[in-house]
Amino acid sequence: MARASLPVFDGLSTALDARIAQALHKLSLVQKHASWKSAAEAGLSPTQGQILTALVQEGALTGSELGTRLGVSLPTVSDSVRxxxxxxxxSKKPDPRHPRASLVELTAAGRKQAQNARTWPDYLASAVGTLTPEEQEVFNRGLLKMIHALQESGDIPTQQMCVSCTHFRPNAHRGPLPHHCTLVDAPMADRHLRLECREHEEATPEAGAAIWGRFSGA
Ligand code: SF4
Incomplete structure (x- = not known):
């Protein structure tokens, strides 16, 4: 009787999870290098460039909101904003939500500069565009799980994602739009899930765990 043998590459390859981590590390280095180069060409630090990008994408933000989005401390944000x-x-203007806080917003010159900054990650979006819609959905869900795990372990700050939002109802429906956002009262598919949402309201730890459990099937 012929002896079953394992594929040769099972013995020659590192574990798949380690290779995915390595691939993500390579992508982060590519992106970091491109951001540094573009920011340096514009006479900005990488953090300053990221602040401009965040402001053009989301509108005026507080220093704390910028720190959360960029994953840097408030003093670092304050230095860059200065x-x-x-x-x-x-420039700064009063925050109507909090009388003693201020919002950072782009000037006309900053908006022009930010439009250039916004093109920095475009080549990454082009690369993602080479994936099929099905591959993108699987990739997106995998990334969401990784970001959630990093958030849970405290390695990155809390992100304003649907999967940690009090308004998110995962797998509430049958069919192609299984999730629901109670804030806008509309069904959602995985492809609609937000990584950053201004209306995000952090769920309590217990509710967040239940939401994640229903979403991930854990
Ligand atoms: S409010 Fe925003 S983060 Fe919350 S579920 Fe709706 S779309 Fe997602």
Whole structure:
């Protein structure tokens, strides 16, 4: 009787999870390098460039909101905002939500600069565009799980994702739009899930765990 043998490459390959982590690391290095290069060409630090990008994508934000989105400390944000203000790229205005807080917003010059900054990750979007819609959905769900795990372990700050939002109802429906956002009262598919949503309201730890359990099938 012929002896069953394992594929040769099972013995020659590192574990798949380690290779996926390695691939993500390579992608992050590529992106970091491109961001640094583009920011340096514009006379900005990488953090300053990221602040401009966040403001053009989301509108005016507080220093704390910027820190959360960028994953950097408030003093780092404050230093970068001060330099950007000196360059005439951002200004501050009162935050109508909190009388003692202020919002950072782009000036006209900052908006122009940010439009250039916004093109920095475009080549990554082009690469993602080479995946089929099915591959993109699987990839997106995998990334969401990874970001959630990093958030749970405290390795990244809390993100304003649907999967941690009090308004998110995972797998509430049958069919192609299984999830539901109670804030806008509309069904959603995986492809609609937000990584950053201004209306996000953090669920309590217990509710968040239940939401994640229903979403991930855990
Ligand atoms: S409010 Fe935003 S983050 Fe919350 S479920 Fe709706 S779309 Fe998602």
């Amino acid at each position: 330099v950007l203000a000196e360059k005439g790229l951002v």
